[in-house]
Structures are given as structure tokens and as C-alpha cells.
Amino acid sequence: MRSQAARILKAPLRQRALLQPASFSRSHSRFPGKNSRSTPGAKALRAAPTIPFFGAFFSSHKPEDSSGSMSYPDQRSEDQWRTVLNPEQFRILREKGTERAGTGEYDQHQPTKGVYNCAGCDAPLYTADHKFKSGCGWPAYFDSIPGAVKRHVDSTFGMKRTEIVCSNCGGHLGHVFEGEGYPTPTDERHCVNSVSLRFTEDQGSSGKPAEKSKA
Numbered sequence: 001m002r003s004q005a006a007r008i009l010k011a012p013l014r015q016r017a018l019l020q021p022a023s024f025s026r027s028h029s030r031f032p033g034k035n036s037r038s039t040p041g042a043k044a045l046r047a048a049p050t051i052p053f054f055g056a057f058f059s060s061h062k063p064e065d066s067s068g069s070m071s072y073p074d075q076r077s078e079d080q081w082r083t084v085l086n087p088e089q090f091r092i093l094r095e096k097g098t099e100r101a102g103t104g105e106y107d108q109h110q111p112t113k114g115v116y117n118c119a120g121c122d123a124p125l126y127t128a129d130h131k132f133k134s135g136c137g138w139p140a141y142f143d144s145i146p147g148a149v150k151r152h153v154d155s156t157f158g159m160k161r162t163e164i165v166c167s168n169c170g171g172h173l174g175h176v177f178e179g180e181g182y183p184t185p186t187d188e189r190h191c192v193n194s195v196s197l198r199f200t201e202d203q204g205s206s207g208k209p210a211e212k213s214k215a
Helices: 002-010 013-019 022-029 039-046 053-057 078-084 087-093
Strands: 116-117 122-127 149-152 161-166 173-179 190-193 197-200
Touching: 002 149, 078 087
Parallel strands: none
Antiparallel strands: 116 122, 116 197, 149 161, 161 173, 173 190
């Protein structure tokens, strides 16, 4: 035992811990020194509860306006819409689809008077005076009847666009684009699907609701 203790004392400091018997280490740990004591700060950190709302507080995500979260005067269910719309109208008006460019009946349509109504609820949306030739492949309007159209942020396809919907039923019309340089009073282009519209020329430019025609 004495020889083992002598070897420990003679050995360099680095090796003493290795030569030290296990029983000595265990007994030494029963008497902790100053450095092994828990500090008040460490106790506070261990006792502090987690605060999950910090992540939400610093989050950059912001809610966006969505047509799905809005309520409209015409509250028909999807099943009810299916009974009054044909499959293509339902796809575009209720499922936010898009008709192929250059195929719509109102793309080249340029009347001198009349009203373009919502193909779903027949609410008046645009007058003939609003329409202009844009060459984009869809009917284009530089403005709408006041209060007839609502705008929402559309973030599909990895880009932000402004969707336009009928303010009476929420039916999808298309998108509105600004600052394209068209020689119009508003410098806006309401790019609308022909399928979303129904034209009546007996209303002039009054913007009054048209009599509902049978599809």
C-alpha cells in the first residue's frame, strides 16, 4: 500500500488521477469542493419553465387575406352550386380554375353598351365601358362597378398575385394587375375568365342587376 502511495506522489500530476484507486475517487466525491456546488444562477436556469410563445413572437409569418375566410351575401353550399353551374363554371368559379388563353367567348368581345354579370349569382360586375383590348388572351377591364369586386392575396404557384372575386357570392373571376402601362384611366388590368361572366346588353351601362337567364 505504501509503495502504491509513493508511486502516486512521485508521478506527474497528469498521471496521478490515472494511478489513483477507484475507491479513493468515490470517497473523494462524497466531499465536494467549492467548484462542485450549484450556483444560484444555475438553479434558476434549471427551474425556469420553457416559454413557447417566444417562437411565435419572433416569427415572420403573417396571416394573409383569403377569400376562403370571408363571408358573402350569397351563402349557397358547394352542393347547391353544383346544381346551378356546369362543370367548367364550377371548376373556375368555385375551385379557382383558369380557362385556356384565347378560348373564352368574351376575349374578343367589344360591345358598345351592356353589363357583364357574375355567371354564378348574376350580380353586375363590369360594364362595356370598362372593357379594353389588352391582347393577353382573356377579357380585360380597367375598372369594375363600385363595390362589385373584392381583392384577395393569392400565394399559389410560389408567387403573390391579387385575386378578384365577386363580392356577392365569392366566385373566382381572375386576377388584377397594375402598372403595366396600358393607356387606361386606372392603369389596371382585371384579367377575367369568360366562364365567370354572363353578358347582357339590354341593361346599358347602368350597372343594375340583370334578369337571370337560364343557363
